[in-house]
Amino acid sequence: MPTDINFPPRVEYFRLQWIDYSGVLRVRIVSRSVALDLAKNKQSYTLAQNCLIIPISTAPACFPDGIEEWLLIPDWKSLRVCGFKNNYASVMCGTSRAGFVASSARCPRSRLCDVLSEFGSTHSYSIMLGFEIEFSFLDQGFNIVACLDQGIGYSTSTGLRGEMGNILDEIVSALKVSGIEIYHFHVEMADQYEIALSPLPPMEAIDALIMTQETIRTIAIRHGLRAQLSPKPVGGGRGPKNGLHAHLSLNPAQGNENHFLAGILRKVRSLCAFGLANYDSYERVAGDCAGEWVAYGSGNKDLPIRQVNHHRWEIRFLDATANVYLFMAAIISAGMEGLLSQRHLAMEDCQVVPSALSFEEAKRQLGEKGITERTPKSLKESIDAVTEDKEMKDWVGEELLTHYVRVKQKEVEHFGKMGEDERRIKMLQYF
Numbered sequence: 001m002p003t004d005i006n007f008p009p010r011v012e013y014f015r016l017q018w019i020d021y022s023g024v025l026r027v028r029i030v031s032r033s034v035a036l037d038l039a040k041n042k043q044s045y046t047l048a049q050n051c052l053i054i055p056i057s058t059a060p061a062c063f064p065d066g067i068e069e070w071l072l073i074p075d076w077k078s079l080r081v082c083g084f085k086n087n088y089a090s091v092m093c094g095t096s097r098a099g100f101v102a103s104s105a106r107c108p109r110s111r112l113c114d115v116l117s118e119f120g121s122t123h124s125y126s127i128m129l130g131f132e133i134e135f136s137f138l139d140q141g142f143n144i145v146a147c148l149d150q151g152i153g154y155s156t157s158t159g160l161r162g163e164m165g166n167i168l169d170e171i172v173s174a175l176k177v178s179g180i181e182i183y184h185f186h187v188e189m190a191d192q193y194e195i196a197l198s199p200l201p202p203m204e205a206i207d208a209l210i211m212t213q214e215t216i217r218t219i220a221i222r223h224g225l226r227a228q229l230s231p232k233p234v235g236g237g238r239g240p241k242n243g244l245h246a247h248l249s250l251n252p253a254q255g256n257e258n259h260f261l262a263g264i265l266r267k268v269r270s271l272c273a274f275g276l277a278n279y280d281s282y283e284r285v286a287g288d289c290a291g292e293w294v295a296y297g298s299g300n301k302d303l304p305i306r307q308v309n310h311h312r313w314e315i316r317f318l319d320a321t322a323n324v325y326l327f328m329a330a331i332i333s334a335g336m337e338g339l340l341s342q343r344h345l346a347m348e349d350c351q352v353v354p355s356a357l358s359f360e361e362a363k364r365q366l367g368e369k370g371i372t373e374r375t376p377k378s379l380k381e382s383i384d385a386v387t388e389d390k391e392m393k394d395w396v397g398e399e400l401l402t403h404y405v406r407v408k409q410k411e412v413e414h415f416g417k418m419g420e421d422e423r424r425i426k427m428l429q430y431f
Contacts, residue, residue, distance in 0.1 A: 015090040020052045021407045023321045045072040057414035069098040078207045083174030084218040105399040108326035115329045125250040130199035131209045134242040136233045138226040159187040180208045192240035229320035230431040232280040241284045249312035257311040262345040263338020268294045270389040272382035278321040279415035287355020290317040294373040297350035333395035380412045
């Protein structure tokens with residue numbers, strides 16, 4: 001528990017932050033004196049029943065069971081100075097339902113904490129996690145920003161010489177103030193940029209991810225632009241499709257890592273409900289994005305999982321609409337089951353690029369490698385998969401999964417009635 005001395009000396013305000021089931025960052029700001037009282041347990045901080053369950057499609061309307069009181073539980077180990085506003089600091093919080101026996105049963109961050117504790121007690125591996133964040137700059141009318149030095153392709157210097165390059169420099173400098181180490185940043189493709197974070201233990205990595213996303217958005221808006229992390233920033237089938245790729249490794253390598261991978265591959269269809277967490281996320285179920293077939297391949301970006309080496313993988317079926325605490329709790333649980341059961345990795349390391357082939361030829365070649373399952377093509381399909389998955393219910397917790405699925409079913413219902421552009425604009429207001 002920190003004392004006043006542990007708080008950064010120039011910080012006047014503290015952002016109490018949590019991520020709801022829609023992947024939206026929510027914030028309450030308190031003064032230094034209130035933060036100190038919270039740290040010393042002299043007072044608690046309460047929220048209403050809508051703190052986790054607001055669907056994007058119906059916001060601000062939501063559908064609670066009734067009147068409930070919730071508590072924010074700050075994790076003071078996550079405290080970081082906000083590089084985009086140096087007299088502010090942020091602290092990530094869990095949520096707890098007051099007066100409820102299993103008070104944290106619906107909290108994604110708490111669930112990940114429990115999963116990591118279980119993993120640490122049963123395995124000698126340490127998990128490291130890093131993220132690649134893809135984003136685009138839009139103007140006030142939600143159109144791709146036109147500039148003289150427009151980004152035109154992968155890793156070109158075009159797109160970095162003008163104002164966009166200055167904005168990226170400012171973002172990276174702010175992240176340094178926040179103590180977040182950048183691995184690299186570059187032009188990903190036309191109208192799309194990427195910032196990759198250096199690896200950290202899972203909870204720290206996700207906390208750093210959230211600070212990075214907020215820093216990107218905040219600095220862009222100061223330049224009169226919208227930094228969009230949404231999977232579909234542009235309509236009409238045009239433009240980039242933004243992903244959020246997670247690099248997960250087991251360390252040190254011990255020779256059993258294929259069991260972990262096999263556990264994850266067995267559950268990809270259910271896991272998509274957490275990683276591709278909203279309606280337009282499934283625009284990325286395509287080649288060179290999240291992949292259309294449940295498979296893995298060394299160096300193969302046409303699949304949901306790219307193997308970097310035998311104990312490190314790039315998980316590609318993830319975007320900024322996800323609650324990443326919940327997603328990683330589910331991923332690690334699936335991998336842990338694979339380790340505990342010594343699950344056999346039945347499919348081969350896939351070097352086929354399905355998107356370069358006809359459907360029938362891809363199906364034939366992949367079938368020869370034991371690859372037969374398709375990635376879900378819609379949020380409804382992945383929600384149906386996770387609802388029927390009894391193991392996932394045990395791993396995530398019935399309370400959490402039930403309320404999460406309710407929110408996602410509302411998204412399916414209401415977003416399905418919207419036109420493409422109405423839905424896109426709604427998403428862009430949040431991501």
